[in-house]
Amino acid sequence: MSRAGSGQDGNWGMDVFDAIRKRRAVRLYRPDPVSREQVLAILDAGNRAPSGLNRQPWEFLIVTGNTVLEMGRSYRSTLDEYLSHWDKSPMRDFITREGFIRFAETYGGAPVVIVVLVPTDPLPNFKKADLESASAALENLMLAATALGLGTCWMTGPLRDEPALRRILAIPDDREIVAVTPLGYPATVPEAPPRLDPDLTKKVRWVE
Numbered sequence: 001m002s003r004a005g006s007g008q009d010g011n012w013g014m015d016v017f018d019a020i021r022k023r024r025a026v027r028l029y030r031p032d033p034v035s036r037e038q039v040l041a042i043l044d045a046g047n048r049a050p051s052g053l054n055r056q057p058w059e060f061l062i063v064t065g066n067t068v069l070e071m072g073r074s075y076r077s078t079l080d081e082y083l084s085h086w087d088k089s090p091m092r093d094f095i096t097r098e099g100f101i102r103f104a105e106t107y108g109g110a111p112v113v114i115v116v117l118v119p120t121d122p123l124p125n126f127k128k129a130d131l132e133s134a135s136a137a138l139e140n141l142m143l144a145a146t147a148l149g150l151g152t153c154w155m156t157g158p159l160r161d162e163p164a165l166r167r168i169l170a171i172p173d174d175r176e177i178v179a180v181t182p183l184g185y186p187a188t189v190p191e192a193p194p195r196l197d198p199d200l201t202k203k204v205r206w207v208e
């Protein structure tokens with residue numbers, strides 16, 4: 001493996017701007033395994049994210065094998081109501097109904113699913129900061145995955161099935177689930193969705 005996959009400081013093999021441009025929400029994966037070394041390199045990138053009060057609150061569950069399928073079956077079983085309104089779903093813009101069901105049922109066939117957790121904090125300010133910090137960690141690890149030629153898809157949909165996720169993964173009440181991402185080699189990479197404001201004329205106001 002190239003140094004890019006080593007997880008050590010140094011050349012990650014892809015410019016950060018390239019990784020940002022190349023990262024896509026991948027919903028279909030090849031079954032090829034992802035090595036433990038690669039997973040650790042990706043998590044190391046997550047672990048280097050900034051965090052409010054330097055609390056570094058993120059925790060990662062690395063799910064493989066039959067447990068991924070168990071999660072998928074359970075998530076799928078919650079979707080009948082959602083699917084009955086599919087004609088109104090914004091997901092229709094980027095996936096077919098059948099593709100969405102297959103994605104939910106198997107996490108797109110990804111060999112690994114990463115679940116991001118934070119400790120539950122009763123103080124709203126800490127809760128917000130911890131969620132933001134864990135989100136920074138998740139984006140970091142997704143970009144690192146892209147740099148290694150791997151795909152990811154930030155998912156909060158499976159939180160519809162939160163009680164089952166907690167049971168299947170033995171997540172205690174003092175942990176909050178932030179999001180989930182499959183991890184694997186993409187079978188197909190979607191087109192980049194157009195930016196709402198590509199020239200940043202509406203989203204930016206310069207203040208002197």
Ligand SMILES: Cc1cc2nc3c(=O)[nH]c(=O)nc-3n(C[C@H](O)[C@H](O)[C@H](O)COP(=O)(O)O)c2cc1C
Nearest residue numbers: 023024025026027094153154155156157158192193
């Ligand atoms: C907070 C958040 C939640 C998301 N939840 C889901 C999800 O449950 N299922 C899914 O297929 N994609 C989900 N996505 C991925 C978005 O649909 C995707 O990022 C968006 O369509 C833009 O595509 P891109 O990531 O390829 O740029 C989520 C993304 C974010 C940031």
